[in-house]
Amino acid sequence: MPTFIDKLKAKWNEGKFVCVGLDADYEKIPPFLKQKTSGDKFPEASAFYEFNKSIIDSTHDLVCAFKINSAFYEAKIETWESMQHTFRYLQTAYPDIPIILDAKRADIGNTSERYALGTLADPQFDSLDDNTGPDAVTLAPYMGEDSVGPFIKVAADEGKGVFILVRTSNPGAAAIQDALLQDGTPVYQHVGKLVAQWGAKLVGTRGYSSVGAVVGATNPDQLAALRVLLPQTIFLVPGYGAQGGSAADVAKAFKPDRTGAIINSSRGIIYAHKSPAYAGMPWERAVEAATLAAKKEIAAALQ
């Protein structure tokens, strides 16, 4: 079985750097999909699955990964099941595309063990027998090494990965992440160095650790500083598109050989039909066009 990093490297080699974020929001889902599923037992859950499936089918040949945002699914049992069905669809139809579960978990050791199995699931911990879970999961760093350790262990055992928050893309991040330590290091760089330490033993033949970092596109100078500081860390980069990060900004997340980063776009792609740029286009075509535009724009910025 190829590992998470094997799959990702293959996509980078094909010039694919965009990750499409599947943040299903019932209020924003196109009306025709809601109509199609209105007679189902759980219309919202069915609509989420159909929505994801259409996005996946329209963009699978353009992306390096898909990211599923747990928050949009876990509020209800039925929609949580539709998340698992989405995993299963992806793994069956497009097994070569890595899936990242954006869950931002972490807790003390014995609790993180549970979360690790629930997110990077072993089949025995999963309710869908043939679902082996996502390829990677996002984690929060505040509680330290023993809180992320159980996830890293499962990732190492199963050829999967984790992405630990280092510098996030939201405005409020600065209050803690940019605070300066006594030696002048900002907290986010201190956390970045720890993330590299925690993943140092898991650097493979491809030169990257399976312990990655979340680094936002909205602070390109910090992104550039971290790229130099953490040469063996893969960056999952939110903040491109709807949150304001440009292609030139996200280009700073890559190494000179055009590897090392996954550029996520969620709202800017999956609700592209609401943008003036794609007015009048059927929803699936708008999704495809927005993904293609992002793919080209980032590839051009990497020339």
Add this chain to the structure above:
Amino acid sequence: MPTFIDKLKAKWNEGKFVCVGLDADYEKIPPFLKQKTSGDKFPEASAFYEFNKSIIDSTHDLVCAFKINSAFYEAKIETWESMQHTFRYLQTAYPDIPIILDAKRADIGNTSERYALGTLADPQFDSLDDNTGPDAVTLAPYMGEDSVGPFIKVAADEGKGVFILVRTSNPGAAAIQDALLQDGTPVYQHVGKLVAQWGAKLVGTRGYSSVGAVVGATNPDQLAALRVLLPQTIFLVPGYGAQGGSAADVAKAFKPDRTGAIINSSRGIIYAHKSPAYAGMPWERAVEAATLAAKKEIAAALQ
């Protein structure tokens, strides 16, 4: 409807300071409960619910709150439902006892809005129509004010609360939380001050904000420092018992009027029958005895 703080204050007034943590672990659940549920459609989920119900019935008159650790339930759909059934049982049988959902969530704004509704659930976002969700939820601070803001808003609107990680009880916490900032403040105190700021507008007539802090018992000096620094912040204190914190340690979490803290114990109580101190006792009696012992020990330390 009494608010979360109303309920808690009533329990403190009765000399109740212990919160029992419902960390259901199938491997540790007493065999007789597993036998009882072995013929059910989902034996593990049924056993979790029976386990929780027995603990609640055995300890409800001794505690100030119950804490449900999401990690132990969310790995499977059926066990996740048993968590919701536990909420419902508590709210029906013992509506005066606050319930804390230990989920350690937080994300960027639009995602935190989803998590806030999924955890501190509005009925409309809930799959059990008569379940109005827990009274409070635990959150991670690293992403800053806009990441916890949506939870605080729901808490304010619904008379509920949040507890944000400030100084956690695990050994690995020190690497980030004890790092010193340029003015000599450790990161955990910086975060503590931010938590107080974020909750300043929500201080009620009882003198406490509905924005609380998680502060571990394993570092009593830090706990004492935070108690002085954050006079209007309720502390949820893990680390007592199984993790090593003593009654004298956790006493530092309280103000002189014996209010301001919730002392959690999970493994030390719910698996007390495995302790030599309660050998030979039926499981429910061991649970009750361990809770009573904790209640008395903490009350004595507060004299």
